[in-house]
Amino acid sequence: MPNIDDEIKRLEDEIHKTQYNKATEHHIGRLKAKLAKLEKVREERSRKGGGTGFFIKKGIYPTVALLGPPSVGKSSILNAITNAESRVGEFDFTTLTIVPGVMEYKDMKFRILDLPGIIEGANEGKGRGREVISVLRNVDLILITLDPFKYSVNYILSELYKTGIRINERPPKMSIVHKDRGGINIMTTGKVNVDEELFSAVAREFGIVNADIIIREDMSPERFIDGLTGNRSYIKALFIMNKSDLPEFKEAYENLKKQGIDPIPLSISKKKNIEMLKEKIASSIKMIKIYLEAPDKEENNNEPLVLRDGSTVEDVCRAIHNDFLEKFKFAQVTGKSVKFPNQRVGLDHVIENGDRLTIYIKKG
Ligand SMILES: Nc1nc2c(ncn2[C@@H]2O[C@H](COP(=O)(O)OP(=O)(O)OP(=O)(O)O)[C@@H](O)[C@H]2O)c(=O)[nH]1
Ligand SMILES: [Mg+2]
Numbered sequence: 001m002p003n004i005d006d007e008i009k010r011l012e013d014e015i016h017k018t019q020y021n022k023a024t025e026h027h028i029g030r031l032k033a034k035l036a037k038l039e040k041v042r043e044e045r046s047r048k049g050g051g052t053g054f055f056i057k058k059g060i061y062p063t064v065a066l067l068g069p070p071s072v073g074k075s076s077i078l079n080a081i082t083n084a085e086s087r088v089g090e091f092d093f094t095t096l097t098i099v100p101g102v103m104e105y106k107d108m109k110f111r112i113l114d115l116p117g118i119i120e121g122a123n124e125g126k127g128r129g130r131e132v133i134s135v136l137r138n139v140d141l142i143l144i145t146l147d148p149f150k151y152s153v154n155y156i157l158s159e160l161y162k163t164g165i166r167i168n169e170r171p172p173k174m175s176i177v178h179k180d181r182g183g184i185n186i187m188t189t190g191k192v193n194v195d196e197e198l199f200s201a202v203a204r205e206f207g208i209v210n211a212d213i214i215i216r217e218d219m220s221p222e223r224f225i226d227g228l229t230g231n232r233s234y235i236k237a238l239f240i241m242n243k244s245d246l247p248e249f250k251e252a253y254e255n256l257k258k259q260g261i262d263p264i265p266l267s268i269s270k271k272k273n274i275e276m277l278k279e280k281i282a283s284s285i286k287m288i289k290i291y292l293e294a295p296d297k298e299e300n301n302n303e304p305l306v307l308r309d310g311s312t313v314e315d316v317c318r319a320i321h322n323d324f325l326e327k328f329k330f331a332q333v334t335g336k337s338v339k340f341p342n343q344r345v346g347l348d349h350v351i352e353n354g355d356r357l358t359i360y361i362k363k364g
Contacts, residue, residue, distance in 0.1 A: 004042050011035040029198045029221045033205035036225045043164065043231070060319045061102070062285045062308045063111045065136055067156070068145035070117030073242040075099070076268040077145065078114040081278055086114045093117055098135065105282045108306045113139070120155040133163045140285050140308065142167070142237040146263065148252035151241060153261060164229075167237040172227040173216035181210050188215045199224055236284055239263035240277065245270045285309075288353035290316065290335075295358055307351075314347040316357060327361035 002010075015031050018024050066074040070092035078086045084101025087094050099114040118129050136142055142165075144156060160167060184203050186196040194215055202221060203213060206228045215224075226232045241253055241263040249265070256263055264280060266273045288311065289304035307315055313331045317324035325347075334341040335355030342358075351357065 004038060004045075008035065008038050008042065011038070025195075025221075026198050026201055029202050030205050032221065033202045033225055033228075036229050037206065039162070039164070040229055040231060060307060060311070060315050061109045061111045062140040062287070063113060063138070064103075064141045064143060064281055064285075065113045065115055065139045066143050066145055067115055067132075067136065068117065068143075069119065069147075069150040069156075070094075072117070072145050072147040072150055073268055074117070074145050075114050077143075077240070077242065077266070077277075078112055080268050080271075080274055081281075082112050084112075084114070103278065103281070105278045107304065108282055108287060110281060110285070118156065118159065120159075129159065130163075133159055133165070136160070136165055136235065137163070137233045139235065141281065142235055143240055143281070144237050145240045145242060146256070147241065147243045148246055148248040151252050151256050153239070153256070153259070164232050166226065166232050166234050169234055171232070171234050172219055172223045174219070174224070174227045175214050176208070176228075177212040177214075178208075179210040179212065183210060184208060185212045186215065187212060190216075192216060192218055194219055194224075195221075203228065238280055238284060240266050242266045242268060244272060288351070288355075290351055290353070290355045290357055292316075292320070293356055293358045295360060309353075311351055312347065313345060313349045313351060313357070313359075316351065317347070317359065320359075324359055324361060329360040329362055331360065332358045 011031055011034055015028060015035065018028055018031075020028060066077060068074055071090070071094070075086035075088045075095050078084055078099060078101050079088065082101025082103045084099060086099040086101070093116065095114055095116050097116070101112050101114070103110045103112050113135070115132050115135065118132055121129065144153065146153065157167065184200045186194065186199045188194060192215055198221060199213070199215075202224060203211070208228075239256075239261050241249070241256065243249060244253075244265045244267040253263065253265060264273065264277055266277060268274070286309040287306050288309050289306050291302065291304055305316065305319060307319060314325065317328055328347060330344050330346065331349070332342045333345050333349065333351065333355055334343070335352060337350060337352040337355050338345065
C-alpha cells in the first residue's frame with residue numbers, strides 16, 4: 001500500500017490539475033472527500049504516535065496564541081502585554097519553544113502563548129511547524145501576527161486549513177441520522193440549495209450507506225466534508241500588523257487591506273495601540289461572570305469571578321484554589337443554568353453568566 005503522505009500528495013496534485021467545471025465537479029468532490037478521509041487518518045496517527053509535540057492543556061483562563069512568520073515581533077508583543085519575558089532577537093527563529101504569559105485586562109485574565117515562527121511548508125513539518133500548529137487546536141483565539149516585510153497570509157491560512165482549523169467560521173449547520181435502509185437522503189430546510197447528487201456521492205466516500213442528512217445552510221462541498229469529518233476546530237482569529245513605526249508600513253498595510261484583511265496596526269517599539277490590542281483580545285472571547293457566596297452568607301463579596309463561556313463548577317473550583325477541588329462535596333447554584341434556586345449540582349455542571357454559587361467542601 002502506498003505511503004499515506006504520498007497518497008495525500010497524489011490526491012492534492014490531481015485536485016490541483018483538474019480544471020473545475022460542471023463536468024468535473026463530482027469527480028473533484030469525491031477526490032476531496034478521499035483526501036479529507038486520509039488526512040483524518042494521518043492526524044489521528046500523529047496524535048497517537050506524538051510525544052515530541054507541544055502539549056497545551058485547556059486551562060481555566062482563555063488561551064490566546066501568537067502565530068506568524070519569524071521576526072515579526074511575536075515575542076515583543078508577549079513581553080508588552082503580559083508579565084512574561086520571552087527572548088527577542090534580530091534573527092529568525094529566536095523563539096524555539098512555547099513561552100506562556102498572563103495578560104490581565106480589567107477583571108479578566110488571559111493566557112497568552114508565544115510560539116516559534118512558522119514558515120511555508122509548516123504542515124509538512126518544516127521548522128517545528130506541525131507541532132506548533134497542532135497546539136492551536138486547543139486555543140480560544142489566534143493572533144495572526146505580521147509585519148511590513150512578511151505579510152503574505154495565504155500560506156499561514158492554508159497551513160491552518162490543512163490542520164483542520166477553520167478561522168472565523170461557524171461549524172456547518174447539518175445533522176446526520178443513520179438508518180438501516182433507504183440509502184442516502186439529502187434534505188434541506190427553508191431556501192437552502194445544494195447539489196444533492198454531489199453531496200450523496202461525497203457521503204458515500206465517507207462510508208455512509210443509509211442516512212438522512214439534513215442541511216440547514218447554503219453549503220459548499222468543502223464545508224459539507226468538514227461536517228462529515230467532524231473533527232474540525234472552529235477558532236476565532238485576529239490579524240495584527242506590527243512595526244507601524246517603519247516607513248514600509250503604510251504600503252504593506254494597504255496591500256493587506258486590499259486582500260480583505262483588516263489588521264490591527266501596532267508598534268511595540270513606539271508603544272502604539274497596545275491597549276487597543278488588549279481590548280480587542282478581551283472582547284473577542286466570550287466570557288461569563290459568576291458570583292461566589294459563602295455557605296454562611298455573611299462574608300459575601302460582590303466581586304465577580306470571570307471565566308470562559310462554557311466553564312463548569314470544576315473550573316470554578318480550580319480558579320479559587322485546588323483545595324476546593326480535592327475536598328469538593330457539592331455546589332448550590334442559583335441562576336440561568338439551573339431550574340430552581342439553590343439547586344445542588346456536581347463538578348461537571350456547566351455554569352452560566354450571572355449564576356450565584358456556593359461550594360461546600362469536606363472539613364479538615
Ligand atoms: N521597528 C520595529 N521593530 C520591532 C517592533 N517590534 C519588534 N521589533 C523587532 O523585531 C525583531 C524581532 O522581534 P521578536 O519579538 O524576536 O520577533 P518574533 O516574531 O518573536 O521572532 P521569532 O521568535 O524568531 O519567530 C527584534 O529585533 C525586535 O526588536 C516594532 O514595533 N517596530
Ligand atoms: Mg519569538
